[in-house]
Amino acid sequence: MSLAKHTKTLLVIVAEAALEEFLVRDAGARGAQGWTIGEVQGARLGGLREGRWEADRTIELKLICDGAVADAIAEHVIATYAPHYAVALYFSDVKVLRPERY
């Protein structure tokens, strides 16, 4: 018998570390039940974020949730933070075993 898997949405938000507290708070308020955060480095055209010291760090926030919750979070992030902060986000479908956890 194969394992029962359920489809959820993985929303990844890459943003300036200064936003960490706000992103976590806002995601929680929109129904995200959990998240993972890691520090990353990267660059895009015209903007290198090496994370060489504390005022220059970048985080990657991963959220697995229902598609509607991911959409609500992404919409809020784009409207609130994207105009003035370095923010990138993307979605993908993932399979989970215990859907009620997400």
Place this chain on the structure above:
Amino acid sequence: MLDVVVYFFLLGVFARLVRSDLRVPEALYETLAIYLLLAIGLKGGIELSRQPLAALAPQVLACMALGFAIPVVLFPLLRVLRLDSADAASVAAHYGSVSVVTFAVASATLAREGIAHESHAALWVAVMEAPGIVAGIVLARRAARGPARTNWRALAHDVLFGKSVLLLIGGLTIGAVAGAAGTAPIKAVFIDPFKGVLALFLLELGLVAGARLAEVRRFGAAVLVVGIGAPPLLALAGAGVGWALGLSTGGVALLATLSASASYIAAPTAMRIAVPEANAALSITAALGITFPFNLVIGIPLYIGLAQRITP
């Protein structure tokens, strides 16, 4: 002659310019920062234990007022340089707040040259960190004329309980409570190796500042004018306040240095949240890419010379 720790900074800048693979591990950087803040606080606190706190109130108030006044004075000058109001307020806040490491290098230089200074000067650093940031935010909000969006409670929490003020005040308190005798057992860790640790930290800051140098071209002449022009002007103001307070020669030099220094840790973080429309790279390039090296290499000897001229 430059203090030996400044050569470590220059080595860091050089390493960056020649694209060396040298990197100070993140965890070490964090450890060094915690160590320096605590050690500076402790050293000042030990001296605090020897004098009545009430006598220091005028100094504390004057330092806070100075920190608040610097952005207010700088803001219109920055607007003349055609910075928009958010950028001008953000840059002004960086200069209103202070650089702990610049202070540490100035103290080390004074000690090497045998110039006495108020040993509780770390207290000035602690109280000068926040007022400039507050003034910068007020300036940005007034200029924006929009609805007040600043969450002052959250901001006050971040500034007052942020790493730098917490560790400085914490160290000052521990030093004041424990006194010279109480802190004697930890002297071998917190007092004696201080300068070596400072040198290592400056190596890392050199690497970071070297990276900002490349940004100077992007912002043009304005950032150079601010980065090099502001420190001597602000040092004059600080020296004047120090002189009026009746500080020693070293004390006047330290207050001039603090006034001339720009924050590159507390202010960028606070301003990023409070004034998101400001260009963070502009402020950091001026504060860390230009002013910090300028103060280390040219400014500090200049401010010490100024203090020697105006004090008896």
